Amino acid sequence: MMASAPALAELREVCQPNAKMQSRNGEHWAGRLYMRRISLRATRQLVRTRVTPDALTWSMVVCGIASGFALLIPNLAGALLAALLFQLFLFFDCVDGEVARWKGQNSAAGIYLDRLGAYLADAALMVGAGIRAAHGSSALWVSAGLTAALGIVLLKASTDLVDVARARRGLPVADDEAARPRSAGIASARRLASAFKIHRITNGIEASIVLLAAAVIDTIINGQGATHVAVLAIAVITWVMVIAHLTSILSSSRLR
Template sequence: MTSAPALAELREVCQPNAKLQSRNGEHWAGRLYMRRISLRTTRQLVRTRVTPDQLTWTMVVCGVASGFALLIPGLTGALLAAVLFQLFLLFDCVDGEVARWKGQNSATGIYVDRLGAYLADAALMIGAGFRAARGSSDLWVSVGLAAALGVVLLKASTDLVDVARARRGLPVADDEATRPRSAGLASARRLASAFKIHRITNGIEASLVLLAVAVVDLFMGSIEATRVTVLAIAVITWVMVVAHLASILSSSRLR
């Protein structure tokens, strides 16, 4: 087995500033703490025969499993779901870092990575719906499914921008192109960004919120906090679907 590369050398190759500083290219949790953990994990993995694609599939399994974890009642299920989503984030960082170091970037890896993001977030929302429905009406399952569909549409509307630009022979849109040309929409976007409420539609944040409300439910002896949260996530998600679509159509991303 080869010796592990120096962290500084690994960081230079595996964590380029262009990606880490991009507003849409890096999750805040990655910048805050996970990239520090992932680099040390990558340092060991590049010495093995593991491939980036194998790591990406591991990421997918962790993300989808988080939704199933929510079927476990009580604090245990919520805690397991949150841990699995942290592992999802870890492998989401590690697969790309290993790919850059080994020079094994592939279209398959990118495709599975994006597919995994869809599946993980949707699975968590569906799991949350089943969790909220425990001992009550199956209507809560529908609320979870509605949240899952909204999350998928949010991600798809973003990815379809790249599809549309590619079919027109245009380069990938930069951060500047995402700004709405309408002053009103730009102000609304800044307001939403200030409160960060849109982050609840992301599985990483949602898993932590569901863990927090599971603690509340534990003390209350019910699952009312979970139900209110699932409903709130569904409503916010669909508001974001409409707002995101308006933002895309009013920006320069499709021009």
């Protein structure tokens, strides 16, 4: 006989701890805004089954990579499917951790797969966007997509490498306070960038929405100009963020 579903309040206390939900880097804004409400109800049913957190993480990875392939479908349909797949990516990214916390099945392998999935999904989306932009146009747009994908991977890696460096030095995980730049000028620049939220376009969820909006515009004007602008903008902003992020890391206490 299947066990009864736990109460939502009890589940929320265990699966969505305040420390994670309130952390600046621990939770995506879309998770706090709406997805955690959806995921918790799904988790309430999933914890009664034999489904494993790793199986859910693999589902996340598949959805993320599939979003890049979806962009190869011409016209609005491909961009819409890519955006929907990235919403599913976010959904599975929420439920895998929630199920793991409730069942006590957290593992290093699960964390590794989760991070790898984020790399692959965001990169796949931009490669797909580059190929989409090149359709009937210059093959240089493929290079623009690859450039954005490489920058996004480097951006994520520069964050993860902080944990690697600290672990090798025997230091604990850096907290939010350690991320504050020691330089007043860099701190001001960081606050300005944060106010405009321009860095969010380097995430697959936001990028898929931007590409969907571009596809809508292209459908109206019967062209590809909006997609070209979107791909180029994401590539440029990504590399500006790479330089800014590396500077921020080196000027903070994260490596000390």
